[in-house]
Amino acid sequence: MENTKKILFLTGDFAEDYETMVPFQMLLMVGYEVHAVCPGKKKGDFIKTAIHDFEGDQTYTEKPGHNFQLTYSFADVNPADYEGLVIAGGRAPEYLRLNQDVLNLVKHFADNNKPLAAVCHAIQILTAARVVAGRRLTAYPAVGPEVEIAGGTFVSVEATEAVVDGNLVTSPAWPGHPKFIRAFLDVLGTKIELGQPATLASV
Template sequence: MKKILLITGDFAEDYETMVPYQMLLMVGYEVHAVCPDKKKGDSVKTAIHDFEGDQTYTEKPGHNFQLSYTFDEVKPENYAGLVVVGGRAPEYLRLNKQVIGIVKYFFEKDLPVAAMCHGIQILTTAGVVSGRTLTAYPAVGPEVTIAGGTYKEVPPTESVVDGNLVTSPAWPGHPSFIREFLKLLGAKIAL
């Protein structure tokens, strides 16, 4: 069974953590959801971000999401792909040298990476977006440009694929985001 690594953390976006985790399990992957300084069975608190007509998203308490693997036991070479979730967690996750090292590994090996919303902040910190076209939550767009990438504005229901990388602006893009990530992983779904 192929393994997928999913990096999340406290106040990651609820849907952007739970939906990819559950969808990847549903199609048969073993998903290791991890957070620095936490172990298998620990929880992270998520936040629900919604679009309700304000100038930016609103934030409400989400669920407690139970981690399925211990961060300190992660060996990047054991995974077929990486998912980086959004929300507020990337603000501090990008300060963790191990997280950055893991992200760099996946890009060095040209393995599939899926990043959503503010998760792109981890990619810009890792220095892996230069020369790439990607999307993100619009407020993260300037970071993509500063890091040498090309920010592409797309509707929140869409995703952008560039080589081994699929990105989407926010959780409404899950159908496109997961479909494109599965293609990068080489998954075949028969209907």
């Protein structure tokens, strides 16, 4: 089914591999046009991802991931063109949040009550954009103090869970992808029936 509805997908160098690959591919699967972007890079450029895993240490381990090809140029983004925004986690958010254009994009989606999804460390961008005050959200546990400092309510849930507060969908890490992506599709108004094509509809 041809569809012109677009999702903006923000990632960057050393974003988490699953948190980049999986949401991007699943949104394509259900029929959205997904513009994967990174500041300072253009369509066709690559980012390097990192694999974060949980192997019994006090924090996650990190290994080289894939090279991921961007599908759109960050400089050409007009946030008004998009149904929603997804932000990948990993190490990328710690530097992406220093970019004022990134923060302005996030503010557009928050201020206009558009669907906004962030996973793991991506919540660092939300706190830097100052869009979490008065909101309930989750994140990788180490980001929890930032959420509270920024005026949000940090919700501690298992890594397999997601938290929804209005237009905002968050999850602690990639094990939460099934619920995270399902919740984001619900907020978008996308209906999927087994055996039937996905139906894309704006809420």
